[in-house]
Amino acid sequence: MSQEQATVSVQSSTFVSHVPLPPKLELKGDISKSWKKWKQIWDAYETVTKLDEKDHKSRVAAFITCIGVDALDTHNSLPYQNEGEKGNIDKILELWTNYCAGTTNVIYERYVFNNRAQEQEESIEAYASVLRGLATTCNYGTLNDELIRDRIVCGLRENSVRRKLLQEADLTLTKCLDICKAAESTTVQIKAIAGEPTEQAQVNAVTRKTSRESQPSNEQNMVMECKFCGRRHERKKEKCPAYGKTCAACGRRNHFARKCDRKGKEDGKKKKKVYVLDQTYDTEGSADDDGVLSVSFDDKNKSFQVNAINKSGYSNRIIATMEIANKPVRMQIDCGATCNVLPIQHVPKGTVIKKSSGNLKMYSKSRMPILGITNLSVCNPKTIIEDVLPELTKAKVFSKADLKEGFLQIELDEESSLLTTFQTPWRRYRWLRMPFGISPAPEYFQQKFDQNLEGLPGVYKIADDILILGQGDTIEEANRDQDRNMIGLLERCRQKNIRLNKDKLELRLTEMPFYGHLLTDEGLKPDPKKVEAVQKMEKPTDTAGVQRVVGMVKYLSKFLCGLSDMCEPLRRLTHKGVEWKWSWEQDEAFERIKRAVTAAPVLRYFDPGLPTEGQGDASSKGLGFVLMQQGQPVTYASRALTAAEQKYSQIEKELLAQVFGMERNHQYVYGR
Numbered sequence: 001m002s003q004e005q006a007t008v009s010v011q012s013s014t015f016v017s018h019v020p021l022p023p024k025l026e027l028k029g030d031i032s033k034s035w036k037k038w039k040q041i042w043d044a045y046e047t048v049t050k051l052d053e054k055d056h057k058s059r060v061a062a063f064i065t066c067i068g069v070d071a072l073d074t075h076n077s078l079p080y081q082n083e084g085e086k087g088n089i090d091k092i093l094e095l096w097t098n099y100c101a102g103t104t105n106v107i108y109e110r111y112v113f114n115n116r117a118q119e120q121e122e123s124i125e126a127y128a129s130v131l132r133g134l135a136t137t138c139n140y141g142t143l144n145d146e147l148i149r150d151r152i153v154c155g156l157r158e159n160s161v162r163r164k165l166l167q168e169a170d171l172t173l174t175k176c177l178d179i180c181k182a183a184e185s186t187t188v189q190i191k192a193i194a195g196e197p198t199e200q201a202q203v204n205a206v207t208r209k210t211s212r213e214s215q216p217s218n219e220q221n222m223v224m225e226c227k228f229c230g231r232r233h234e235r236k237k238e239k240c241p242a243y244g245k246t247c248a249a250c251g252r253r254n255h256f257a258r259k260c261d262r263k264g265k266e267d268g269k270k271k272k273k274v275y276v277l278d279q280t281y282d283t284e285g286s287a288d289d290d291g292v293l294s295v296s297f298d299d300k301n302k303s304f305q306v307n308a309i310n311k312s313g314y315s316n317r318i319i320a321t322m323e324i325a326n327k328p329v330r331m332q333i334d335c336g337a338t339c340n341v342l343p344i345q346h347v348p349k350g351t352v353i354k355k356s357s358g359n360l361k362m363y364s365k366s367r368m369p370i371l372g373i374t375n376l377s378v379c380n381p382k383t384i385i386e387d388v389l390p391e392l393t394k395a396k397v398f399s400k401a402d403l404k405e406g407f408l409q410i411e412l413d414e415e416s417s418l419l420t421t422f423q424t425p426w427r428r429y430r431w432l433r434m435p436f437g438i439s440p441a442p443e444y445f446q447q448k449f450d451q452n453l454e455g456l457p458g459v460y461k462i463a464d465d466i467l468i469l470g471q472g473d474t475i476e477e478a479n480r481d482q483d484r485n486m487i488g489l490l491e492r493c494r495q496k497n498i499r500l501n502k503d504k505l506e507l508r509l510t511e512m513p514f515y516g517h518l519l520t521d522e523g524l525k526p527d528p529k530k531v532e533a534v535q536k537m538e539k540p541t542d543t544a545g546v547q548r549v550v551g552m553v554k555y556l557s558k559f560l561c562g563l564s565d566m567c568e569p570l571r572r573l574t575h576k577g578v579e580w581k582w583s584w585e586q587d588e589a590f591e592r593i594k595r596a597v598t599a600a601p602v603l604r605y606f607d608p609g610l611p612t613e614g615q616g617d618a619s620s621k622g623l624g625f626v627l628m629q630q631g632q633p634v635t636y637a638s639r640a641l642t643a644a645e646q647k648y649s650q651i652e653k654e655l656l657a658q659v660f661g662m663e664r665n666h667q668y669v670y671g672r
Contacts, residue, residue, distance in 0.1 A: 024070065024071070025038050056089050057087060060088075078096070106138060110138045116134060116155060128152060128177055145172070152165075152177075226240055228240055230256060395605070396478035398510070398512040399482060399507045399512075400467055400505070402500065402504035403466075406445060449461060457485060457488065458481065523605060524602065524603040524605060530556060534594060537552070537594075543573060550571065566589055566596065604630075610630060614627050614628070616654065616658045618657045624636070625638070
């Protein structure tokens, strides 16, 4: 069979095949806008191929083929009333429109319309076209053309054209556009007649000659451009910022380098230089990382470069894409320096430091010694339980929610997805969502989690757990507050497509275990499971066992007064070179710790509005501190003294206990 016969055969059985299929339906970003464009292409496709004359079954089959695999799951989950609707193309299009477009917020659409102004380099025809598109969702009815006309008048870039429009008594939309187009054409024609360069033919040049256009006109006030600093001020040396300063070009005093008369001289003659400005960027954005509007001078080629950073120094820069007037613009993040200077004590142990030949100068022009350069992982600070506890002052009802497969709720972009490619005996696969086990996953997840749930009252997040509070003077008020906060959380989760684990949802509890603590309406208690684990601990038989006991009990240190002194006999066995010997002293200390954990007091939640009292104490081996409000403990803290601190006098130890307590409870006492 020939190719022509094959083509005729296909056309007769289906529809015209030489017309390209509509693109796949994208369900990312603004799906309402994507659907409107795709629907317009689909209608045109049906008309050209005469598909609209076919039966519903053929049209539905073609529709499913065109939307693509990614949109098929959404198509199958649309709210069909019966099986018949799944085969009705008109009903399918209606359901898709409701899904993508939803209910239009007329107030917001009118807000966008009324704030749209003409952009730089935007023609009046393009501006009017954009306004017509925005007005379609504003439900202006018969006032549509009048309001578009008003928006053009108010949003024009040229005041002279606006003045001309306001002088017209009976200004219609058509007349408004004619006047604007005429003014736009006239501007271009006048520039052409006068021989002025158009925007496409402008010659860019830079000169180092200082402009003297603005000479002082008021001789009485004696305000003039200073020949020493280049600024305008009274003719008094005390007013000149260059007075007493040293020139960076010649080393002489009382003037700045930009006004130095020796700058640029060679063989006793001053040369005037004109440098060519190479415009090395394009309007769509550069393909490399130099998408930054900047100017640098190339000494070798004697030329300036726009949008290119001088790469003779540090080449690594952080680039971020920002949005300005609904357009993406690539910018360099300004950190104030090309590199970060870090004291050696902040560098983690084991970090590889490479030698560097670079030099750093301080403002005093003295050199700063450089040990080397290194790369460090910078992490966002994580939320801990101590950050949440001060917010529980009036909490009486607690609820807890947990994310379902938290990491897998974050989609990866194409570049990140390719980095997760792994090999199997059959083929290579890559993750489309963020998997467990990759290094930046916890940091990135916590950042996205906090961003999506920020601003919700009574909702606090630690890792993938969400704590919802109900606060009030009575249990009824607390329940109502908890319900409001829970509804706000669920609505936000629905908006952001965040899935929760229904099996781990806990609602309206007066006591709730949360990260090793028991949150109650009376105050803070230790988690009963932690207490039970300590009670069931057997006596350690080696140094590692002692370290496990001390480490586990230390988690409950905020509930235990004098824990450091109680643990001192046990810590003695962990010192280097000490022979292992479990005696009655260690046995008594071990049992004493168990009793203290069982009888741990209820701590009150910190209230910023109440007076706070700190009590410190010191023994020969350790420090203790308790933070109190209204006679009830908020938190306990203790630590052992170092060998040098044990030699302090008793009054110095007592003061050290106060300092230790203030530092340990910094988040409570700072600024009080």
